[in-house]
Amino acid sequence: MQQFLQQTINGLSIGGVYALIALGYTMVYGIIKLINFAHGDIFMFGAYVGMIAVMNFNMPIYLAFIIAMAVTALFGVIIERVAYKPLRKSSRTAALITAIGVSFLIQNGMLMIMGANIYAFPQVIPNRFFTVFGLRLNMLQLVIFATSIALMIILQFVVSKTKLGRAMRSVAVDKDAAALMGVNVDNVITITFAIGSALAAAAGIMVGLYYIKVFPFMGFTPGLKAFVAAVFGGIGIIPGAMIGGFAIGLIETYVAGYGSTLYKDAVVFIILILILLVKPSGLLGKNVKEKV
Amino acid sequence: MSYLTVEHLTKNFGGLSAVSNVSISVNEGELVGLIGPNGAGKTTLFNVLTGVYKPTQGKVILNKDGKSIELSKLPPYKITHQGVARTFQNIRLFKDLTVLDNVKIAMNQQAKYGLFGALTRLGKFYASEADIEQRAHEFLKKVNLDDLAYDLAKNLPYGKQRQLEIARAMATGAKLLFLDEPAAGMNPQETHALTEFIAKIRKEMDLTIVLIEHDMSLVMNICERIFVLDYGKLIASGTADEVKNNRKVIEAYLGEEE
Amino acid sequence: MKNLFSKKNLIWLGLLIVFFFLVQFLIDIRVITPYYRTIVYWVGIFIILGVSLNIIIGITGQLSLGHAGFMSIGAYSAAIVMQNMPDMTGLLLGMLIGGLVSILVSFVVAIPTLRLKGDYLAIATLGVGEIIRIVILNLEITNGASGISNIKNLISWPLLFVFVVLAVVLSANFKNSAIGRACISIKEDEIASEAMGIHTTKYKVIAFIFGAVLASVAGSLYATTYYVVKPETFGIATSINILIIVVFGGMGSLTGSVIATGFIGIINMFLQSFAEVRLITYALVLIVVMIFRPQGLLGSKEFGLDKILGFKPPFSKKLRKEKST
Amino acid sequence: MLKVENLNVHYGVIHALKDVSINVEQGKIVSLIGSNGAGKTTLLRTVSGLIKPTSGAISYEGNDIITVAPAQLPMRGLVHVPEGRRIFSGLTVMENLQMGAYLRKDKAGIKEDLDKVFKRFEILYSRRNQDASTLSGGEQQMLAISRALMAKPRLLLLDEPSMGLAPLLVKEIFNIIREINAQGTTILLVEQNAMQALKIADWAYVLETGTIVLGGSGEELLNSPEIQKVYLGG
Amino acid sequence: GPKEAETIKIGVNLELTGEVSVYGVPEKLAFQLAVKEINAKGGIDGKQVELVMYDNAYDTAKAVENATKLATVDNVVAMLGSATSAPTLAIGPVAKQYEVLAFTPSGTNAKVTMDGTAVNPWVFRACFIDPFQGLVLANFASNTLQAKKAVVMGSSSSDYAKDLAAIFGEKFAANGGEVLTVEYYTDTDTDFSAQLTTIKGLGEFDVLFVADYAARAGLIIGQARSMGIDVAIIGPDGFESPDLNDLAGGAANVNNVYFSTHFSTLSTDAKVQNFIAAYTAETGEAPSALSALAYDAAYMLFAAIESAGTDPVKVRDALKATTNFAGVTGTISFDDLNNPIKSAVVVKLENGVQVEATIVNP
Numbered sequence A: 001m002q003q004f005l006q007q008t009i010n011g012l013s014i015g016g017v018y019a020l021i022a023l024g025y026t027m028v029y030g031i032i033k034l035i036n037f038a039h040g041d042i043f044m045f046g047a048y049v050g051m052i053a054v055m056n057f058n059m060p061i062y063l064a065f066i067i068a069m070a071v072t073a074l075f076g077v078i079i080e081r082v083a084y085k086p087l088r089k090s091s092r093t094a095a096l097i098t099a100i101g102v103s104f105l106i107q108n109g110m111l112m113i114m115g116a117n118i119y120a121f122p123q124v125i126p127n128r129f130f131t132v133f134g135l136r137l138n139m140l141q142l143v144i145f146a147t148s149i150a151l152m153i154i155l156q157f158v159v160s161k162t163k164l165g166r167a168m169r170s171v172a173v174d175k176d177a178a179a180l181m182g183v184n185v186d187n188v189i190t191i192t193f194a195i196g197s198a199l200a201a202a203a204g205i206m207v208g209l210y211y212i213k214v215f216p217f218m219g220f221t222p223g224l225k226a227f228v229a230a231v232f233g234g235i236g237i238i239p240g241a242m243i244g245g246f247a248i249g250l251i252e253t254y255v256a257g258y259g260s261t262l263y264k265d266a267v268v269f270i271i272l273i274l275i276l277l278v279k280p281s282g283l284l285g286k287n288v289k290e291k292v
Numbered sequence B: 001m002s003y004l005t006v007e008h009l010t011k012n013f014g015g016l017s018a019v020s021n022v023s024i025s026v027n028e029g030e031l032v033g034l035i036g037p038n039g040a041g042k043t044t045l046f047n048v049l050t051g052v053y054k055p056t057q058g059k060v061i062l063n064k065d066g067k068s069i070e071l072s073k074l075p076p077y078k079i080t081h082q083g084v085a086r087t088f089q090n091i092r093l094f095k096d097l098t099v100l101d102n103v104k105i106a107m108n109q110q111a112k113y114g115l116f117g118a119l120t121r122l123g124k125f126y127a128s129e130a131d132i133e134q135r136a137h138e139f140l141k142k143v144n145l146d147d148l149a150y151d152l153a154k155n156l157p158y159g160k161q162r163q164l165e166i167a168r169a170m171a172t173g174a175k176l177l178f179l180d181e182p183a184a185g186m187n188p189q190e191t192h193a194l195t196e197f198i199a200k201i202r203k204e205m206d207l208t209i210v211l212i213e214h215d216m217s218l219v220m221n222i223c224e225r226i227f228v229l230d231y232g233k234l235i236a237s238g239t240a241d242e243v244k245n246n247r248k249v250i251e252a253y254l255g256e257e258e
Numbered sequence C: 001m002k003n004l005f006s007k008k009n010l011i012w013l014g015l016l017i018v019f020f021f022l023v024q025f026l027i028d029i030r031v032i033t034p035y036y037r038t039i040v041y042w043v044g045i046f047i048i049l050g051v052s053l054n055i056i057i058g059i060t061g062q063l064s065l066g067h068a069g070f071m072s073i074g075a076y077s078a079a080i081v082m083q084n085m086p087d088m089t090g091l092l093l094g095m096l097i098g099g100l101v102s103i104l105v106s107f108v109v110a111i112p113t114l115r116l117k118g119d120y121l122a123i124a125t126l127g128v129g130e131i132i133r134i135v136i137l138n139l140e141i142t143n144g145a146s147g148i149s150n151i152k153n154l155i156s157w158p159l160l161f162v163f164v165v166l167a168v169v170l171s172a173n174f175k176n177s178a179i180g181r182a183c184i185s186i187k188e189d190e191i192a193s194e195a196m197g198i199h200t201t202k203y204k205v206i207a208f209i210f211g212a213v214l215a216s217v218a219g220s221l222y223a224t225t226y227y228v229v230k231p232e233t234f235g236i237a238t239s240i241n242i243l244i245i246v247v248f249g250g251m252g253s254l255t256g257s258v259i260a261t262g263f264i265g266i267i268n269m270f271l272q273s274f275a276e277v278r279l280i281t282y283a284l285v286l287i288v289v290m291i292f293r294p295q296g297l298l299g300s301k302e303f304g305l306d307k308i309l310g311f312k313p314p315f316s317k318k319l320r321k322e323k324s325t
Numbered sequence D: 001m002l003k004v005e006n007l008n009v010h011y012g013v014i015h016a017l018k019d020v021s022i023n024v025e026q027g028k029i030v031s032l033i034g035s036n037g038a039g040k041t042t043l044l045r046t047v048s049g050l051i052k053p054t055s056g057a058i059s060y061e062g063n064d065i066i067t068v069a070p071a072q073l074p075m076r077g078l079v080h081v082p083e084g085r086r087i088f089s090g091l092t093v094m095e096n097l098q099m100g101a102y103l104r105k106d107k108a109g110i111k112e113d114l115d116k117v118f119k120r121f122e123i124l125y126s127r128r129n130q131d132a133s134t135l136s137g138g139e140q141q142m143l144a145i146s147r148a149l150m151a152k153p154r155l156l157l158l159d160e161p162s163m164g165l166a167p168l169l170v171k172e173i174f175n176i177i178r179e180i181n182a183q184g185t186t187i188l189l190v191e192q193n194a195m196q197a198l199k200i201a202d203w204a205y206v207l208e209t210g211t212i213v214l215g216g217s218g219e220e221l222l223n224s225p226e227i228q229k230v231y232l233g234g
Numbered sequence E: 001g002p003k004e005a006e007t008i009k010i011g012v013n014l015e016l017t018g019e020v021s022v023y024g025v026p027e028k029l030a031f032q033l034a035v036k037e038i039n040a041k042g043g044i045d046g047k048q049v050e051l052v053m054y055d056n057a058y059d060t061a062k063a064v065e066n067a068t069k070l071a072t073v074d075n076v077v078a079m080l081g082s083a084t085s086a087p088t089l090a091i092g093p094v095a096k097q098y099e100v101l102a103f104t105p106s107g108t109n110a111k112v113t114m115d116g117t118a119v120n121p122w123v124f125r126a127c128f129i130d131p132f133q134g135l136v137l138a139n140f141a142s143n144t145l146q147a148k149k150a151v152v153m154g155s156s157s158s159d160y161a162k163d164l165a166a167i168f169g170e171k172f173a174a175n176g177g178e179v180l181t182v183e184y185y186t187d188t189d190t191d192f193s194a195q196l197t198t199i200k201g202l203g204e205f206d207v208l209f210v211a212d213y214a215a216r217a218g219l220i221i222g223q224a225r226s227m228g229i230d231v232a233i234i235g236p237d238g239f240e241s242p243d244l245n246d247l248a249g250g251a252a253n254v255n256n257v258y259f260s261t262h263f264s265t266l267s268t269d270a271k272v273q274n275f276i277a278a279y280t281a282e283t284g285e286a287p288s289a290l291s292a293l294a295y296d297a298a299y300m301l302f303a304a305i306e307s308a309g310t311d312p313v314k315v316r317d318a319l320k321a322t323t324n325f326a327g328v329t330g331t332i333s334f335d336d337l338n339n340p341i342k343s344a345v346v347v348k349l350e351n352g353v354q355v356e357a358t359i360v361n362p
């Protein structure tokens, strides 16, 4: 039992990471229906910016967060303007391929600039532990967990309750009609990308702090898992991203802890497929049949 | 036994009863109108009849060649195989394909070869393809669309697209057609042409037609019987004159004549 | 029969024979050096992969991100059989077994997953590809992470040519038939397609299995070309590379996939000497092409198929005459 | 109020509008009729900036608006109800209406207009928290018009508002248009229902294959035999 | 015959992009350093050495293409690479077909130098093979650490880990020990808490063998220590990396850690110290085991060319005949299977610093 609880904590903390990345994924997807394949790499970019801020400029960590989020937001906006915007009216697969191209570009650009080596994120927050009922809790685990929930709530509020959120959702449905309501479509998309990228940067730094390892390809696997998480929960749905993230974190951990790690990822995908068969648009997705 | 029988049909969406306890029957060869205020459940009824939605309650029965077939148990494609086809309120042509291909796809049932024949082109492949091609052209001639055979469906003028959608539905070999607002967005002249088109194809091909329409000039002109839905319920049925003078229909739908 | 040996088909056959011997001659006189030959092999194998994925994505409209999984089935089947039978019989037997296993696996997978739409399907197929890879990674017979090495190299221009031509012709035949039309109508509008009496699930499954089998064949050729098969080769990255070919060439355009594969093969060849900037340039080319030609090189059109190759134009290209107003 | 001069619009090689000039005077209802594909929608979309013309001038309240972004126009009181409703699916009816008031800051005024809308279309009130995409065709049309009204338009461009509506509602819609106009909103109305459109129009134009072929008061056109034959089914 | 070349061309076929470039890039740097040094000394027989370098991105198809190009278009004297086993396995047959030797600094899979059941006469390596380290570490655990119970962790996506784990288990058992469990994870994992929690639940054990590279071993060390697992952690040459301490969350976590390797930075050998200094000066970072192996491979090849000239066949023969080559990773000769015969060093880390080096023979 003790061990099960400990595994649950482990699962929730890794799930928190997926959830954090998935939030940005889902947000961008929700607005422009683009599977931003480069999201994981934007996350990696954020981790590097944060690391450089701390390591080379000796910034305190909170400042590194702010700087990384700002720089990465800008980076995301530039990507959107240069690579995605020209493809707004094209097929979604074309946009997907562009996103894959952007992903390659960021990975290999970073590889060229920073080299292939693995950097260790400076451990500026002492990794403190405390034991509650015999369970070891890690300070950073808690921070990641809490941050992902807090961000989820804030985002959900913004998207569902504010004027900006309504504008975002309108743009998602029909850009021209939104423009006719006075919505500056480009700005809304820009803001969406900025928020999504800033979230990715936050996740990047947190992962850097917790898992230490920073390298040009660090975004790929978590990015993919986050994407799976977003789909799991119902892509485009903010609480779904979080639930998906935690679900995948837990499944992975339980399988690794009690079954065979060898089949860990396979089990995740099998459960994903099974869930999609019952709920074809994800856990929280609405099963609306297209009205004809 | 009538050709199509709808028995106590109900379709709920969550708490909303879009169609409730509707019973209708249509005789072979009839041209029937289905009218009612917006949101009355007309399209929903069509969707249930063609298998897009499963009914919450009730059933739909088609009597064909002495057999009765429970349509409400079949998936859409099998309903089409029973000789039932439809058009959509918002046109759903295969936009990026030619007029000819739209029709050929509807005729797909008639291909006389399987996967092996398709891949190897042995056996009946060439003969069957030539046959389909020829029949598609013949069919297009019959519906006066042959000169547009090689145009992409999306490039057709709106009125022609509506016609093509009807033609495509017929090309499946359907004997029973459901037309959802075929005249929407047309001006009186175009509507008039469409009315004639429907009358003509119906006669030439022995079709049974049920149509939804808000254009009363069309409905009152050609429909032999009219059903009126309101809030999902059948509130009236009868000939054009009967319906026109029905108080409930006037209140709910037609409004007072000026 | 008469139609099969129509003038157009014969011209086509003639052209293929001429092309075959031309290349063979160039290989013999070493204008096509052993190095260029490796490029030709890559292009040939990926043409099969691109065309087969195009059947699923471009023709039928079902976004699949797990194609490399089926490739791996063929690759491993061939590799395993050829460990004991390192000859042409072994290769063909392996290919056959791979094809059968692919049919089985793709059938089991297709029935449930193809009910999903769009991105949900994409992620499910991605999962399928990963599951196949992980299973291979952990099986005894596949030798786990190390994979199988020292596979007999039997690739040759004639062998490659036969399979590429077979794959492309079969795919073209598939597309240009009632089955192909059914598939295309599903891509265009699934609801309308179903209303036209098309059993959409059946055709989606057929297309998926067809694509999977061809991918498996390509996998077998891969195994006998590159000596080594290992699980990583058949991961998401490879599935994405195949997808790139399809989109690059134009969704639904088989000839587009053929041309795109050649194009990408050549780009890669030129970039070979520029290790660090290779992938950056590749990525940039990808982005730029997508921005300026989002529909891919050929869009959904075929490259002069009816003219040169003698296919009847099932999807006519007669352009609408500009109506003078 | 709105003046379009020698407007030309192309879609690739298709010349959709040819030297079109129209004039909409303040406070009037101007109807634009014409068959399918004549270019009516194109004209409205060009006026509201969704399409860039190849040549010509559009001035609104005396200012050239060709270079103004579409999103700026509602602020200036020019609001377009697009063809095909284009309501925001996934947003509730209420949220759709709020989108109409996107650029407005006067909370009280918005509230007041919302009440007005709900009074006019009670069905919308009863469906206010429903996903707008599940509304019936007619309900969606009501929503689309109401949404535009939430922007407090001075000039309202209406593209086939009666399309797909039940006869009772068609009458209702035309009454509403009159009412809106009476309250001071100028209206440019595109309609297939030529009879009604001409009846309520102060002035009307006939567009055929991209060219204005006729212009006159509503009554004049209503009585023109040519128009009667083609557009009024007479 | 072909015109006498101006320079001596050596082909390089490495993982320079993609995730596996962490292994390829240090070797590239070491090759470049070696070439720079030799050229500064006037080259080989008065001829400058030139590297023709292609990236295989850890893709076997690319590796084959590159090897074919190096052998037939660039006409190199010999080929260096690849850093990992899989591409090297694909390069082997090409090397054999075109008769140009392929020399991998670090491809540890036993099959790399094989052609089926026989040796592939055209493939050599500079590192020890997986079984060797497995034996060394098992002996070290039993004899030096006096361990009775061991737990093994390794990546399921690499044969390196699997082979090491298997051999270690066999030998450790033969020495009278018991392997409680073998926990696998995948290469892309960063969170090992699930496995470590399970391991912790197994009860007491004496040694944790992590059969992996520093990229993950570092994280495992850190996470294990933070979970209160403080037994000795041992590992293979993959541990050797300047990043190990950082990845472990700080040098303070790297206590009671041992790994087997080819050379120790503690070595007082001038050659080793010079290499460390030169490499650090050139690249700005400390050399890893991989760069040391690559450096040795390059110099062994130079020596072979120096004695045999530029005919690929003669170069191969000369390399094969290498005896007691004094490299930074030890004194090297080749056995029948073209594997180096050399001894291993087991290094002890305290607070992340090498404090002790023991030479161990299998």
Ligand SMILES: Nc1ncnc2c1ncn2[C@@H]1O[C@H](COP(=O)(O)OP(=O)(O)OP(=O)(O)O)[C@@H](O)[C@H]1O
Pocket: A289, A291, B013, B016, B018, B036, B037, B038, B039, B040, B041, B042, B043, B044, B045, B089, D134, D135, D136, D137, D138, D139, D164
């Ligand atoms: N998929 C659905 N989910 C929820 N409600 C639905 C759905 N489809 C239809 N409805 C509701 O059912 C009612 C009937 O809709 P339907 O489309 O059948 O009306 P209709 O009679 O065709 O109207 P119109 O003439 O305007 O097209 C409407 O109130 C609509 O909001």
Ligand SMILES: Nc1ncnc2c1ncn2[C@@H]1O[C@H](COP(=O)(O)OP(=O)(O)OP(=O)(O)O)[C@@H](O)[C@H]1O
Pocket: B155, B158, B185, D011, D014, D016, D034, D035, D036, D037, D038, D039, D040, D041, D042, D043, D083
């Ligand atoms: N996006 C587009 N691309 C190409 N051609 C277009 C496009 N939109 C409209 N057209 C063409 O421009 C012409 C005018 O179309 P428009 O939609 O303005 O007509 P309309 O008068 O509004 O017709 P309707 O009564 O059917 O709404 C038509 O020939 C149409 O096919």
Ligand SMILES: [Mg+2]
Pocket: B042, B043, B044, B089, D137
């Ligand atoms: Mg309807």
Ligand SMILES: [Mg+2]
Pocket: D040, D041, D042, D083, D159
């Ligand atoms: Mg229009």
